[in-house]
Amino acid sequence: MKDVYLFSGFLGSGKTSMLTDVLRQLKEKGIKPAVIMNELGKLPFDSQAVGEDVPLKEMLEGCICCSGAEKTEAQIQTLLAGEEFDVLIIETTGAAHPVEALDAVYSPLFAEQLNIKGIVTVADSKLWLERTTLTPQVRTLFLEQIRHAHLLLANKMDLLTESEQGKVVFEMQGLNPDAFILQTTNGRVPLHLLENLQATTINKEVNQTQIGKHLHLNSRLIEFNTSFTQEAFEEWVKSLPSSVYRMKGYVPIEGVRNPFMFQYAYGLVQWLPEYIKMPAKLVMIGENIQDIHVIGEE
Template identity: 45%
Template sequence: MKSVEVYILSGFLGAGKTTLLKNILKQEQENGRKIAVVMNELGKISIDSDAVSDDIPLKELLNGCVCCTMQGQLEAQLQGMLSQYELDAIYIETTGAAHPIEVLDACLSPVFADKLAIGAIVTLVDGPRYHDRTGLSIQLQKLLQEQIHHADVVLLNKIDALSDSEQASLVMDIQNIAPASKVLLTQFASVRLSDFQQVSRMKRREHEQTHVEHHLHLKTYVHTFTGPIDFDSFENFLRTMPDTIYRVKGYVAFTRSAETYLFQYSYGMPLYMKEPVKMKKTLVFIGENLDHDWLKQELTSLQH
């Protein structure tokens, strides 16, 4: 079964994400591809969903951002789409308050191993607002930087409201934050599919290290254990992990118990939850500059 491509559309409220989505869907339909959309709204009522025509499968996550309680719901929505439709690609339009890593995290659930292929994280930047960003709170400025930093493609939108020198200055600033990202200048979020679909894609293969071209900032490594591992050795491994590993999630079993555990790790905190169903013992690592050889060696040694 072929993997379904996933594209994450990130950016602040008002940057033009819904206009971007409309442009993308029009082109995808002209190409005859089967597309689905997940929209994430902060309020209890979705306004933007009117942008998606009735013949495109749409799931909505309301009253929250993907980064907190919505994450499990997003996984469930994706699972539902995959079982219900034959798709070529899924587009996730995030709320302006969402962090790209959190959204990617939900897409990389071990449940989706080999079912989803992460395409690109596309961040839309409101040109005039970014130019005047010093007026934003420190927290919002930091989030905006993070959205740019983790993007594979950055669209600097509404450039018609900026002078040539302002455009050049903002592009330079964006390239400093995300040197490997592709930066495009847009009006009305007008972009060609090829502008981001040709960005290198994450290929995830069972039992193998993930192959990722150097353009993609957030990398993954998928490791499947053949049996239970030693708990203390695993805890020691977590303490030696580089801080550029942001998330670990998946299922593990330990030699000291017959249970299977759902394991999640973020910001240095491990969490173990007993899993009543026997799941494949697979962990997904998300981070930057992952040393696949080191991870494979360390994780394999836990079984000996």
């Protein structure tokens, strides 16, 4: 399995500085990285931080979220099929919600090949103290990126006084008590902190997920051994708690030759017919979902 890290963070928070330094540390240890980098603009400025010897996939004018999920899946498939690497780092745009970014990585086609180590969020500490000046929508995204992190870098600490530094860490800890918070300058993070993450790993065993220390955002791979009616399946979906944010995969439907492509997001359901036989698997993403009853289980 390939270890995967999601680098999240607000625009200008220091993600690219962190990426550059992590790539250096990986290479020094003889670990071969690959990178998928998301850019909002047309020119790949950030990708200049990645060396020529690192397999790189870029998504210009894109966002690793709803509309870009299929592109991300294609990029990952291309890497898995054609490149030799040990670790995959996905740098999301500053405008990506962590849950949507995680959703884009989980394709039922290769979920068992990837070991999602966790979401590493870089937060601008100065911006945190000035967050009330942000628009409500932007502030919400900023807070969500911090709330869902498994490892949180309180960056740009050199710009703050000692009392401000303490205030930032205390308040961020209140928003996300599960994450390890590292006070940083220039996005420097020791590699061992990344390697110790074990946040959202999917096991190969049916209906099992290995949960690490962080129970607030995790994933679950479900395999179906029987088929359902669409009505029965949607009844089960309606019964799920609001802590289930995303589901996607292939659901076997009674009387239909190939499993349907199924997607669920924030209460909305989408079915799409498939013309080839896909594996009857579904990935669920949410908070504390390990004990949810799955349709078809006794």
